[in-house]
Amino acid sequence: MTPEELKARYGNLVLNLSAALEAGDETAFSAHLNAIMRDRDDGLWSQLRKLTTDLGSALERFQLDSRLVDLAEKEVPDAKHRLDYVLKMTDEAAHKTMDLVEQSGPLAGRISSDAEKLSTMWQQFRNRQISPEDFRNLLDQMEVFLNDVRSTSEQLRRNLAEVLMTQGYQDLSGQIIRGVIKLVDEVELTLGHLVHLATSHTGKEAPGDKFRESRGHGPAVPGVDHGNVVNGQQDIDALLSGLGI
Amino acid sequence: MSKDLRFLVVDDFSTMRRIIKNLLHDLGYQNVTEADDGNTALPILQAGNVDFLITDWNMPGMPGLELLKAVRSDPKLAKLPVLMLTAEAKREQIVEAAQAGVNGYVIKPFTAVTLKEKLDKILESRPK
Numbered sequence: 001m002t003p004e005e006l007k008a009r010y011g012n013l014v015l016n017l018s019a020a021l022e023a024g025d026e027t028a029f030s031a032h033l034n035a036i037m038r039d040r041d042d043g044l045w046s047q048l049r050k051l052t053t054d055l056g057s058a059l060e061r062f063q064l065d066s067r068l069v070d071l072a073e074k075e076v077p078d079a080k081h082r083l084d085y086v087l088k089m090t091d092e093a094a095h096k097t098m099d100l101v102e103q104s105g106p107l108a109g110r111i112s113s114d115a116e117k118l119s120t121m122w123q124q125f126r127n128r129q130i131s132p133e134d135f136r137n138l139l140d141q142m143e144v145f146l147n148d149v150r151s152t153s154e155q156l157r158r159n160l161a162e163v164l165m166t167q168g169y170q171d172l173s174g175q176i177i178r179g180v181i182k183l184v185d186e187v188e189l190t191l192g193h194l195v196h197l198a199t200s201h202t203g204k205e206a207p208g209d210k211f212r213e214s215r216g217h218g219p220a221v222p223g224v225d226h227g228n229v230v231n232g233q234q235d236i237d238a239l240l241s242g243l244g245i
Numbered sequence: 246m247s248k249d250l251r252f253l254v255v256d257d258f259s260t261m262r263r264i265i266k267n268l269l270h271d272l273g274y275q276n277v278t279e280a281d282d283g284n285t286a287l288p289i290l291q292a293g294n295v296d297f298l299i300t301d302w303n304m305p306g307m308p309g310l311e312l313l314k315a316v317r318s319d320p321k322l323a324k325l326p327v328l329m330l331t332a333e334a335k336r337e338q339i340v341e342a343a344q345a346g347v348n349g350y351v352i353k354p355f356t357a358v359t360l361k362e363k364l365d366k367i368l369e370s371r372p373k
Contacts (some may be wrong), residue, residue, distance in 0.1 A: 161357065162268055171258035172332055175303055189294050214310060216303030219332035219353065229334045233359055236339055236350050243343045245350075 013039070058198075068190050076187070079180045081224045085175040093169035100159045100166075107152050112147050175218040248273040250368075254313065255279075255286045255300040256330075260354075261332070265299060265330065268357050272364070283307025287315055290322055297364075302331035310338075310345060317346040326367045330355065 001009070013036050020028035046120045121138045130138070220229040230236050250273055254265045262279045269277050278295065280286035282304040289295060298316065302309040309329060316322045328349040329342055339350055349363040 100263060161271065164264055165357060166355075167260050170262055171256070171261035172353060174258055215308050216310075216331070216333045216338070217335065218303055219335040225334075228336045230336055230339065230352065233352050233355065236352055239336065240343060240350060241341055243340065245343055245348065 003104050010036070010188050042174050065190075065194075068194065071183075071187055071190060075183055078224050079183050082180055085221045085224070089169050091171050093166050096166050100163050104159045107156055111149055111152055114148065118142060118145055128204070129241055138229055172219045175219065179218045249276060250280070250296045251276045251294055252297045252299060253278045253280060253286060253289055253295040255282065255298070255304070255309065256283050257301065257304040257306075259300070265360075268360055271359055281306075283309065283312030283315065286312055290316060291319070291323070293321065295325065297367075298325055298327045299330055300327065302329060302333040302342075310342060312353070313342065313345045313347055316324055324373055328363055328367060330360070 013032060016038065017029065017032040020032055118138070118141060121134065121141070125135060127136060208220070217225075230239065252269055254262050256265070256279075259281075262281075266277045266279065266317055278289060280289055283300075284307045286298075286300070287307070290298065297351050298312075300309040300312055307315075309331065313327055313329070315333075316325055316327060326348045327346070328351065329347050330351045330353065332353040333339075334352060342350055348367045351359055351363050
Protein backbone atom coordinates (compact mmCIF):
# COMPACT_ATOMS: atom_id res chain seq x y z
CA MET A 1 0.00 0.00 0.00
CA THR A 2 1.40 3.42 -0.96
CA PRO A 3 1.31 6.27 1.65
CA GLU A 4 -1.55 7.82 -0.37
CA GLU A 5 -3.58 4.60 -0.37
CA LEU A 6 -2.88 4.18 3.34
CA LYS A 7 -4.12 7.70 4.02
CA ALA A 8 -7.19 7.30 1.84
CA ARG A 9 -8.15 4.03 3.50
CA TYR A 10 -7.47 4.82 7.17
CA GLY A 11 -7.28 8.71 7.26
CA ASN A 12 -10.94 9.40 8.04
CA LEU A 13 -11.24 6.44 10.38
CA VAL A 14 -8.26 7.66 12.44
CA LEU A 15 -9.50 11.28 12.44
CA ASN A 16 -12.92 10.11 13.69
CA LEU A 17 -11.25 7.97 16.32
CA SER A 18 -9.02 10.78 17.56
CA ALA A 19 -11.96 13.26 17.60
CA ALA A 20 -13.95 10.85 19.81
CA LEU A 21 -10.91 10.50 22.06
CA GLU A 22 -10.55 14.31 22.37
CA ALA A 23 -14.26 14.61 23.16
CA GLY A 24 -14.04 11.83 25.73
CA ASP A 25 -17.02 10.11 24.02
CA GLU A 26 -16.48 6.46 24.95
CA THR A 27 -19.35 5.08 22.90
CA ALA A 28 -18.19 6.87 19.73
CA PHE A 29 -14.57 5.85 20.36
CA SER A 30 -15.47 2.12 20.62
CA ALA A 31 -17.63 2.38 17.49
CA HIS A 32 -14.77 3.92 15.44
CA LEU A 33 -12.22 1.47 16.82
CA ASN A 34 -14.50 -1.44 15.85
CA ALA A 35 -14.85 0.03 12.36
CA ILE A 36 -11.07 0.05 11.92
CA MET A 37 -10.75 -3.55 13.15
CA ARG A 38 -13.59 -4.72 10.90
CA ASP A 39 -11.89 -3.14 7.95
CA ARG A 40 -8.70 -5.10 8.65
CA ASP A 41 -10.60 -8.35 9.24
CA ASP A 42 -12.42 -8.00 5.90
CA GLY A 43 -9.08 -7.92 4.05
CA LEU A 44 -7.92 -11.02 5.89
CA TRP A 45 -11.17 -12.85 5.26
CA SER A 46 -11.17 -12.13 1.54
CA GLN A 47 -7.59 -13.45 1.31
CA LEU A 48 -8.58 -16.55 3.21
CA ARG A 49 -11.66 -17.05 1.02
CA LYS A 50 -9.48 -16.83 -2.09
CA LEU A 51 -7.04 -19.36 -0.68
CA THR A 52 -9.87 -21.74 0.20
CA THR A 53 -11.36 -21.47 -3.28
CA ASP A 54 -7.97 -22.13 -4.89
CA LEU A 55 -7.39 -25.12 -2.67
CA GLY A 56 -10.88 -26.38 -3.46
CA SER A 57 -10.40 -26.15 -7.21
CA ALA A 58 -6.99 -27.79 -6.99
CA LEU A 59 -8.49 -30.67 -5.02
CA GLU A 60 -11.34 -30.91 -7.47
CA ARG A 61 -8.98 -31.07 -10.42
CA PHE A 62 -7.01 -33.72 -8.64
CA GLN A 63 -10.13 -35.79 -8.08
CA LEU A 64 -11.39 -35.15 -11.58
CA ASP A 65 -8.18 -36.20 -13.25
CA SER A 66 -9.74 -39.55 -14.07
CA ARG A 67 -6.77 -40.48 -16.22
CA LEU A 68 -4.62 -40.52 -13.11
CA VAL A 69 -7.14 -42.60 -11.24
CA ASP A 70 -7.38 -44.95 -14.20
CA LEU A 71 -3.61 -45.28 -14.37
CA ALA A 72 -3.24 -45.97 -10.68
CA GLU A 73 -6.20 -48.31 -10.27
CA LYS A 74 -6.27 -50.20 -13.53
CA GLU A 75 -3.44 -49.72 -15.97
CA VAL A 76 -0.47 -50.06 -13.65
CA PRO A 77 -1.78 -53.30 -12.09
CA ASP A 78 -2.65 -54.45 -15.64
CA ALA A 79 0.89 -53.69 -16.74
CA LYS A 80 2.21 -55.94 -13.99
CA HIS A 81 0.04 -58.80 -15.27
CA ARG A 82 1.20 -58.09 -18.81
CA LEU A 83 4.84 -58.28 -17.74
CA ASP A 84 4.11 -61.50 -15.85
CA TYR A 85 2.67 -62.87 -19.06
CA VAL A 86 5.81 -61.83 -20.98
CA LEU A 87 7.88 -63.66 -18.37
CA LYS A 88 5.75 -66.76 -18.78
CA MET A 89 5.84 -66.56 -22.58
CA THR A 90 9.62 -66.13 -22.78
CA ASP A 91 10.10 -68.92 -20.24
CA GLU A 92 7.92 -71.29 -22.27
CA ALA A 93 9.63 -70.36 -25.54
CA ALA A 94 13.10 -70.88 -24.07
CA HIS A 95 12.12 -74.29 -22.65
CA LYS A 96 10.41 -75.37 -25.84
CA THR A 97 13.50 -74.41 -27.87
CA MET A 98 15.79 -76.28 -25.49
CA ASP A 99 13.46 -79.33 -25.46
CA LEU A 100 13.66 -79.47 -29.24
CA VAL A 101 17.44 -79.04 -29.23
CA GLU A 102 17.81 -81.75 -26.57
CA GLN A 103 15.56 -84.05 -28.59
CA SER A 104 17.45 -83.37 -31.83
CA GLY A 105 21.00 -83.80 -30.54
CA PRO A 106 20.71 -87.56 -29.83
CA LEU A 107 18.96 -88.13 -33.20
CA ALA A 108 21.90 -86.58 -35.04
CA GLY A 109 24.28 -88.51 -32.76
CA ARG A 110 22.58 -91.83 -33.58
CA ILE A 111 22.86 -91.27 -37.34
CA SER A 112 26.50 -90.40 -36.92
CA SER A 113 27.40 -93.48 -34.84
CA ASP A 114 25.37 -95.87 -37.05
CA ALA A 115 27.15 -94.45 -40.11
CA GLU A 116 30.49 -94.99 -38.44
CA LYS A 117 29.71 -98.69 -37.67
CA LEU A 118 28.53 -99.23 -41.24
CA SER A 119 31.55 -97.59 -42.75
CA THR A 120 33.87 -99.92 -40.77
CA MET A 121 31.98 -102.91 -42.25
CA TRP A 122 31.97 -101.25 -45.65
CA GLN A 123 35.75 -100.83 -45.49
CA GLN A 124 36.15 -104.56 -44.69
CA PHE A 125 33.99 -105.34 -47.71
CA ARG A 126 36.06 -103.04 -49.95
CA ASN A 127 39.25 -104.75 -48.72
CA ARG A 128 37.62 -108.14 -49.47
CA GLN A 129 37.98 -109.12 -45.80
CA ILE A 130 34.33 -109.95 -45.26
CA SER A 131 32.66 -113.33 -44.79
CA PRO A 132 29.49 -114.06 -46.80
CA GLU A 133 27.53 -114.06 -43.56
CA ASP A 134 28.91 -110.60 -42.57
CA PHE A 135 28.12 -109.36 -46.07
CA ARG A 136 24.44 -110.33 -45.71
CA ASN A 137 24.55 -108.65 -42.32
CA LEU A 138 25.97 -105.50 -43.95
CA LEU A 139 23.19 -105.40 -46.55
CA ASP A 140 20.50 -105.75 -43.86
CA GLN A 141 22.02 -103.02 -41.74
CA MET A 142 22.41 -100.76 -44.76
CA GLU A 143 18.70 -101.06 -45.47
CA VAL A 144 17.75 -100.31 -41.87
CA PHE A 145 20.16 -97.37 -41.83
CA LEU A 146 18.80 -95.77 -45.02
CA ASN A 147 15.24 -95.95 -43.71
CA ASP A 148 16.35 -94.55 -40.39
CA VAL A 149 18.22 -91.65 -42.02
CA ARG A 150 15.14 -90.78 -43.99
CA SER A 151 12.77 -90.70 -41.02
CA THR A 152 15.28 -89.17 -38.59
CA SER A 153 16.26 -86.33 -40.88
CA GLU A 154 12.57 -85.65 -41.45
CA GLN A 155 12.14 -85.48 -37.66
CA LEU A 156 15.12 -83.12 -37.41
CA ARG A 157 13.66 -80.90 -40.10
CA ARG A 158 10.36 -80.75 -38.21
CA ASN A 159 12.15 -79.87 -34.98
CA LEU A 160 14.04 -77.06 -36.70
CA ALA A 161 10.81 -75.68 -38.17
CA GLU A 162 9.30 -75.81 -34.69
CA VAL A 163 12.31 -73.95 -33.24
CA LEU A 164 11.77 -71.30 -35.89
CA MET A 165 8.05 -70.90 -35.09
CA THR A 166 8.82 -70.71 -31.37
CA GLN A 167 10.82 -67.52 -31.96
CA GLY A 168 7.50 -65.75 -32.58
CA TYR A 169 7.52 -65.01 -28.85
CA GLN A 170 9.92 -62.13 -29.51
CA ASP A 171 7.34 -60.25 -31.56
CA LEU A 172 4.48 -60.95 -29.14
CA SER A 173 6.42 -60.14 -25.97
CA GLY A 174 8.01 -57.14 -27.71
CA GLN A 175 4.59 -55.68 -28.49
CA ILE A 176 3.51 -56.08 -24.86
CA ILE A 177 6.74 -54.55 -23.52
CA ARG A 178 6.36 -51.65 -25.92
CA GLY A 179 2.85 -51.05 -24.54
CA VAL A 180 4.20 -51.02 -20.98
CA ILE A 181 6.95 -48.56 -21.95
CA LYS A 182 4.26 -46.30 -23.36
CA LEU A 183 2.34 -46.59 -20.09
CA VAL A 184 5.45 -45.70 -18.06
CA ASP A 185 5.89 -42.65 -20.28
CA GLU A 186 2.32 -41.64 -19.62
CA VAL A 187 2.66 -42.15 -15.86
CA GLU A 188 5.75 -39.93 -15.94
CA LEU A 189 3.86 -37.25 -17.84
CA THR A 190 0.81 -37.45 -15.60
CA LEU A 191 2.91 -37.27 -12.45
CA GLY A 192 4.68 -34.23 -13.93
CA HIS A 193 1.24 -32.75 -14.53
CA LEU A 194 0.33 -33.42 -10.91
CA VAL A 195 3.51 -31.76 -9.63
CA HIS A 196 2.70 -28.80 -11.84
CA LEU A 197 -0.82 -28.67 -10.41
CA ALA A 198 0.54 -28.71 -6.86
CA THR A 199 2.76 -25.71 -7.50
CA SER A 200 0.38 -23.66 -9.66
CA HIS A 201 -3.07 -24.26 -11.02
CA THR A 202 -2.76 -23.39 -14.65
CA GLY A 203 -1.69 -26.92 -15.61
CA LYS A 204 -2.89 -28.32 -18.90
CA GLU A 205 -4.77 -31.58 -19.09
CA ALA A 206 -2.63 -34.67 -19.39
CA PRO A 207 -2.71 -35.85 -22.99
CA GLY A 208 -5.08 -38.69 -23.78
CA ASP A 209 -4.43 -41.74 -25.88
CA LYS A 210 -5.88 -40.63 -29.19
CA PHE A 211 -4.25 -43.02 -31.65
CA ARG A 212 -4.80 -46.18 -29.72
CA GLU A 213 -7.61 -47.60 -31.83
CA SER A 214 -6.03 -47.39 -35.27
CA ARG A 215 -2.58 -48.37 -33.93
CA GLY A 216 -3.86 -51.57 -32.40
CA HIS A 217 -3.74 -52.91 -28.87
CA GLY A 218 -1.05 -55.58 -29.06
CA PRO A 219 -1.55 -59.22 -28.08
CA ALA A 220 -4.49 -60.07 -25.84
CA VAL A 221 -3.17 -61.07 -22.42
CA PRO A 222 -5.12 -63.82 -20.60
CA GLY A 223 -6.57 -62.58 -17.31
CA VAL A 224 -6.11 -58.92 -18.32
CA ASP A 225 -7.92 -58.44 -21.62
CA HIS A 226 -11.47 -59.60 -21.15
CA GLY A 227 -14.61 -59.15 -23.12
CA ASN A 228 -14.57 -58.65 -26.81
CA VAL A 229 -11.50 -60.72 -27.66
CA VAL A 230 -11.57 -63.67 -30.05
CA ASN A 231 -10.52 -67.05 -28.77
CA GLY A 232 -8.03 -68.27 -31.37
CA GLN A 233 -8.05 -68.79 -35.13
CA GLN A 234 -11.28 -70.82 -35.23
CA ASP A 235 -13.18 -67.91 -33.73
CA ILE A 236 -11.79 -65.58 -36.37
CA ASP A 237 -12.60 -67.99 -39.18
CA ALA A 238 -16.20 -68.21 -37.96
CA LEU A 239 -16.45 -64.42 -37.65
CA LEU A 240 -15.02 -63.85 -41.14
CA SER A 241 -17.11 -66.50 -42.85
CA GLY A 242 -20.13 -64.76 -41.33
CA LEU A 243 -18.91 -61.65 -43.17
CA GLY A 244 -18.48 -63.56 -46.40
CA ILE A 245 -14.68 -63.84 -46.33
CA MET B 246 -0.17 -73.06 -58.04
CA SER B 247 2.41 -70.62 -59.29
CA LYS B 248 5.45 -70.57 -57.03
CA ASP B 249 6.93 -67.40 -58.50
CA LEU B 250 4.42 -65.18 -56.72
CA ARG B 251 6.08 -62.08 -55.30
CA PHE B 252 5.33 -61.53 -51.62
CA LEU B 253 5.73 -58.43 -49.48
CA VAL B 254 5.94 -59.14 -45.74
CA VAL B 255 5.29 -56.13 -43.48
CA ASP B 256 6.03 -56.40 -39.77
CA ASP B 257 7.98 -54.12 -37.44
CA PHE B 258 9.65 -57.09 -35.72
CA SER B 259 12.49 -58.48 -37.82
CA THR B 260 12.20 -61.84 -36.01
CA MET B 261 8.61 -62.22 -37.22
CA ARG B 262 9.59 -61.22 -40.77
CA ARG B 263 12.26 -63.94 -40.75
CA ILE B 264 9.77 -66.52 -39.52
CA ILE B 265 7.23 -65.66 -42.23
CA LYS B 266 9.94 -65.55 -44.89
CA ASN B 267 11.20 -68.99 -43.85
CA LEU B 268 7.69 -70.42 -43.90
CA LEU B 269 7.08 -69.01 -47.37
CA HIS B 270 10.38 -70.53 -48.53
CA ASP B 271 9.28 -73.90 -47.10
CA LEU B 272 6.07 -73.56 -49.12
CA GLY B 273 8.18 -72.99 -52.23
CA TYR B 274 7.81 -69.22 -52.52
CA GLN B 275 11.29 -67.77 -52.97
CA ASN B 276 10.42 -64.21 -53.94
CA VAL B 277 9.85 -62.38 -50.64
CA THR B 278 10.46 -58.69 -49.95
CA GLU B 279 10.26 -57.15 -46.46
CA ALA B 280 9.14 -53.80 -45.03
CA ASP B 281 8.88 -52.68 -41.41
CA ASP B 282 5.71 -50.56 -41.57
CA GLY B 283 3.08 -49.12 -43.89
CA ASN B 284 5.18 -46.10 -44.79
CA THR B 285 8.03 -48.21 -46.14
CA ALA B 286 5.68 -50.80 -47.65
CA LEU B 287 3.57 -48.43 -49.72
CA PRO B 288 6.33 -47.25 -52.13
CA ILE B 289 7.33 -50.90 -52.71
CA LEU B 290 3.72 -51.77 -53.51
CA GLN B 291 3.28 -48.75 -55.75
CA ALA B 292 6.39 -49.75 -57.70
CA GLY B 293 4.17 -52.63 -58.83
CA ASN B 294 6.30 -55.70 -58.15
CA VAL B 295 4.19 -57.38 -55.49
CA ASP B 296 1.52 -60.06 -56.00
CA PHE B 297 0.62 -60.76 -52.39
CA LEU B 298 0.75 -58.64 -49.22
CA ILE B 299 1.12 -60.10 -45.74
CA THR B 300 0.93 -57.42 -43.06
CA ASP B 301 0.95 -56.99 -39.30
CA TRP B 302 -1.49 -54.51 -37.74
CA ASN B 303 0.24 -52.93 -34.75
CA MET B 304 3.27 -51.04 -36.12
CA PRO B 305 4.80 -47.64 -35.39
CA GLY B 306 4.56 -45.25 -38.30
CA MET B 307 1.72 -46.46 -40.50
CA PRO B 308 -0.23 -49.36 -38.94
CA GLY B 309 -1.45 -52.29 -41.04
CA LEU B 310 -5.07 -51.19 -41.15
CA GLU B 311 -4.07 -47.84 -42.66
CA LEU B 312 -1.86 -49.67 -45.15
CA LEU B 313 -4.80 -51.90 -46.12
CA LYS B 314 -7.02 -48.83 -46.63
CA ALA B 315 -4.30 -47.14 -48.69
CA VAL B 316 -3.98 -50.26 -50.87
CA ARG B 317 -7.72 -50.54 -51.45
CA SER B 318 -8.04 -46.87 -52.36
CA ASP B 319 -5.25 -47.06 -54.95
CA PRO B 320 -6.78 -48.16 -58.28
CA LYS B 321 -3.58 -49.99 -59.27
CA LEU B 322 -3.45 -51.96 -56.01
CA ALA B 323 -7.15 -52.32 -55.19
CA LYS B 324 -7.27 -56.02 -56.16
CA LEU B 325 -4.03 -57.06 -54.40
CA PRO B 326 -4.62 -60.03 -52.06
CA VAL B 327 -3.96 -58.96 -48.47
CA LEU B 328 -3.52 -61.32 -45.53
CA MET B 329 -3.41 -59.77 -42.08
CA LEU B 330 -1.13 -61.64 -39.68
CA THR B 331 -1.44 -60.00 -36.29
CA ALA B 332 -1.92 -60.38 -32.54
CA GLU B 333 -4.86 -57.94 -32.61
CA ALA B 334 -7.73 -60.00 -31.25
CA LYS B 335 -10.72 -57.73 -30.66
CA ARG B 336 -13.84 -58.68 -32.56
CA GLU B 337 -14.52 -55.13 -33.70
CA GLN B 338 -11.01 -54.97 -35.15
CA ILE B 339 -11.51 -58.10 -37.21
CA VAL B 340 -14.81 -56.70 -38.47
CA GLU B 341 -13.05 -53.41 -39.24
CA ALA B 342 -10.33 -55.21 -41.21
CA ALA B 343 -12.99 -57.17 -43.10
CA GLN B 344 -14.85 -53.97 -43.93
CA ALA B 345 -11.59 -52.41 -45.12
CA GLY B 346 -11.27 -55.30 -47.58
CA VAL B 347 -8.86 -57.81 -46.04
CA ASN B 348 -8.76 -61.22 -47.75
CA GLY B 349 -7.67 -63.25 -44.73
CA TYR B 350 -6.85 -62.82 -41.04
CA VAL B 351 -4.41 -65.00 -39.10
CA ILE B 352 -3.97 -64.48 -35.38
CA LYS B 353 -0.56 -64.69 -33.69
CA PRO B 354 0.73 -66.99 -32.38
CA PHE B 355 -0.01 -69.04 -35.50
CA THR B 356 1.10 -72.33 -37.03
CA ALA B 357 2.71 -73.09 -40.37
CA VAL B 358 -0.39 -75.12 -41.27
CA THR B 359 -2.75 -72.18 -40.62
CA LEU B 360 -0.63 -69.84 -42.74
CA LYS B 361 -0.58 -72.32 -45.63
CA GLU B 362 -4.34 -72.89 -45.37
CA LYS B 363 -5.17 -69.19 -45.51
CA LEU B 364 -2.70 -68.50 -48.32
CA ASP B 365 -4.12 -71.34 -50.40
CA LYS B 366 -7.68 -70.24 -49.72
CA ILE B 367 -6.97 -66.68 -50.87
CA LEU B 368 -5.03 -67.83 -53.93
CA GLU B 369 -7.74 -70.30 -54.97
CA SER B 370 -10.47 -67.66 -54.82
CA ARG B 371 -8.33 -65.13 -56.67
CA PRO B 372 -9.57 -64.18 -60.14
CA LYS B 373 -7.08 -65.57 -62.66
